[in-house]
Amino acid sequence: MNLQSFRESAWNGLWRQNTGLVQLLGLCPILAVSTSVVNAASLGLATVMVMAVSNLAVASLRNFIPYEIRIPVFILIIAALTTVVDLAFNAYFHDLYLVLGIFIPLIVTNCIVLARVEAYAAKNDPVSSTVDGIMMGLGLVCLLAVLGGLRELAGNGTLFAGIEMIVPGLSAISVFGPDYPGFLIGILPPGAFFALACLIALSNVIRTRAAKRKTTTQGPAAPATEQPASAA
Numbered sequence: 001m002n003l004q005s006f007r008e009s010a011w012n013g014l015w016r017q018n019t020g021l022v023q024l025l026g027l028c029p030i031l032a033v034s035t036s037v038v039n040a041a042s043l044g045l046a047t048v049m050v051m052a053v054s055n056l057a058v059a060s061l062r063n064f065i066p067y068e069i070r071i072p073v074f075i076l077i078i079a080a081l082t083t084v085v086d087l088a089f090n091a092y093f094h095d096l097y098l099v100l101g102i103f104i105p106l107i108v109t110n111c112i113v114l115a116r117v118e119a120y121a122a123k124n125d126p127v128s129s130t131v132d133g134i135m136m137g138l139g140l141v142c143l144l145a146v147l148g149g150l151r152e153l154a155g156n157g158t159l160f161a162g163i164e165m166i167v168p169g170l171s172a173i174s175v176f177g178p179d180y181p182g183f184l185i186g187i188l189p190p191g192a193f194f195a196l197a198c199l200i201a202l203s204n205v206i207r208t209r210a211a212k213r214k215t216t217t218q219g220p221a222a223p224a225t226e227q228p229a230s231a232a
Contacts, residue, residue: 001128009128013135019112020143020196021203026112029103030144031192035155038162040148041141043100046089048137050081050107055121055133057081062122074117075108082107095165112140143199150195154186 019025029047034040057077058065065073086104089097097104107113116136121129152158157180161172174180185191 001125001131005128006131009131010135013132013137013139014142015139017136018139018143018203019136020140020147021200023112023115025115026110026140027196029106029110030140030147031189031196033100033103034144034147034151034192034195035187036152036161037145037148038096038160038166039099040144042093042096042166043103044137044141044144046085046100046104047107047110047113047140048134049085050078051113051116051133051137052130053081053133054078054113054117055129056126058117058121059124059126059129065122070122071114071118074114074122078113078117079108093166096162099162099165112136147192147195147199150199151186151191154183154195155191156180156182156187 017023020027020030026047029043033043054074054077058074082105085107086097089100089104116133120132124132149159152161153175157176158172158174160170163170163172183191185194
């Protein structure tokens, strides 16, 4: 995998084909756990681990998997890796594991993971497939972190609530002070839809302006000049 391919995979995963902003995949966990930065980013990182290793496994075994049973085999691989991640969270981050609850095991059914395995890893080499899984996962992490930060700020006026579950001794940052009354809808399910809709609208505006700027910079295409007819 050369540098240009790496840049292309990174740009696709983080922005151009962002799973949440563009493809709109995996919205259930995106909307459910994004009540805080810590919860959202933690589930995103768990998904990154599953995506990276499952892409690597499928790309390495793709020539040995019969086409007719590829989907059940893909799901079996993803389920095994999700079980490993689930047990690791339970062992090392038990309090966070209790907060995330069922959404870690539900990575098995997350269409983001299966979509990248089927669309990319099953057709490409292990290295590029692993990079694709990591970058697509990091794009999801970025979206979840921003969405969780917006909802946490609006709902509680804090950032990084629950960070002590990962790094003991740290505490949440009170942005608006202890007297902030909170905006309840920010941490309720409707707040997730409103915040995600705003982020999608913002990304569309940025993409549209970038496309117009590119068109203006390149200028209109020069008209084709007629070639004189050759002498008989």
